[in-house]
Amino acid sequence: EVQLVESGGGLVQPGRSLKLSCAASGFTFSNYYMAWVRQAPKKGLEWVATISTSGSRTYYPDSVKGRFTISRDNAKSSLYLQMNSLKSEDTATYYCARHAQPTVAHADYWGQGVMVTVSS
Amino acid sequence: DIQMTQSPSFLSASVGDRVTLSCKASQNINKYLAWYQQKLGEAPKLLIYNANSLQTGIPSRFSGSGSGTDFTLTISSLQPEDVATYFCLQHNSWPLTFGSGTKLEIK
Numbered sequence: 001e002v003q004l005v006e007s008g009g010g011l012v013q014p015g016r017s018l019k020l021s022c023a024a025s026g027f028t029f030s031n032y033y034m035a036w037v038r039q040a041p042k043k044g045l046e047w048v049a050t051i052s053t054s055g056s057r058t059y060y061p062d063s064v065k066g067r068f069t070i071s072r073d074n075a076k077s078s079l080y081l082q083m084n085s086l087k088s089e090d091t092a093t094y095y096c097a098r099h100a101q102p103t104v105a106h107a108d109y110w111g112q113g114v115m116v117t118v119s120s
Numbered sequence: 121d122i123q124m125t126q127s128p129s130f131l132s133a134s135v136g137d138r139v140t141l142s143c144k145a146s147q148n149i150n151k152y153l154a155w156y157q158q159k160l161g162e163a164p165k166l167l168i169y170n171a172n173s174l175q176t177g178i179p180s181r182f183s184g185s186g187s188g189t190d191f192t193l194t195i196s197s198l199q200p201e202d203v204a205t206y207f208c209l210q211h212n213s214w215p216l217t218f219g220s221g222t223k224l225e226i227k
Contacts, residue, residue: 045164045207045218061121061215095163106154106211108175110163 002026004096004111011117012086022079022096022111029077033099035107036070036081038092038116048094049081053102064090086118122146122210126219132227139195141222143208148188152212155184155193158221159204167206168193200226 008020020036036048049070050059058070069082079096093115097107123146133139143153151171156164166175168184171191181196195202203226208219 044220045209047216047218050214050216059214100166100169104211104214104216106152106166106169106209106216108166108169110165112163 002098002109004098004109006094006096006111006114009094009114009116011119013120014087014118016086017082017084018086018116019083020081020094020096020114020116022081024077024079024096024098027098029072030074031102033102033104034070034072034079035097035099036068036079037095037097037107037110038090039095039113040089040092043092046092050099050104051079059104083116086116088118090116091118092116121215122149122213122217124208124210124217124219126206126208126222128222129220130223130225132225133198134227135198135200137198139198139202139224141193141206141224143186143191143193143219145189145191145210149210149212151187152210153184153186153191154209154211155182156207156209157202157204158207164207169211198224198226 003025005023035050051070067085071080093113095113096111098109100108125144127142153171155168158164172184205221205223207221
């Protein structure tokens with residue numbers, strides 16, 4: 001069974017940093033592109049980052065480019081999101097997701113999400 | 121970025137009704153459209169990908185159609201457990217973008 005379990009969320013002040021983790025199991029992690037998607041409270045979904053199977057290619061929307069860094073450790077079946085210079089508008093539930101194919105495709109499995117609150 | 125527009129924003133229908141949700145892209149996305157169901161407090165669940173392919177384990181009352189810029193999700197016979205918000209996602213080009221969702225309730 002595919003499982004994605006996020007951790008590392010919490011309350012952080014504007015301008016500070018936070019690192020999210022996602023532990024994957026039930027599939028060969030190194031064979032899949034992985035992603036982070038977020039959802040602000042009572043709002044829609046926003047794709048935040050994607051990383052290739054080897055980690056050599058990463059993709060970000062303009063809203064987080066230069067502030068967020070996605071990375072992975074295939075030996076540990078783990079995905080990470082380093083978030084720097086956090087802003088109030090980064091407040092959201094962050095989901096770890098698996099791309100269905102080894103390319104920038106739709107996501108077929110999602111974790112339960114972890115809440116990040118950016119506030120002073 | 122490709123803009124995805126969903127309609128209606130809110131839909132109330134009766135059990136057994138045939139329900140149709142719309143998603144329009146601001147430019148051609150070929151067949152690369154997915155539909156997700158999100159129940160309150162849960163993560164999104166993939167229903168349909170590549171516009172009309174049913175994800176494994178999803179009931180056959182869900183179906184998708186369309187290509188290019190206009191897409192539709194149809195629930196052939198609405199069930200109480202279908203109460204949720206439905207999002208479309210274009211996965212034709214980066215950045216991947218979602219529609220704003222259709223909230224579906226039982227009348």
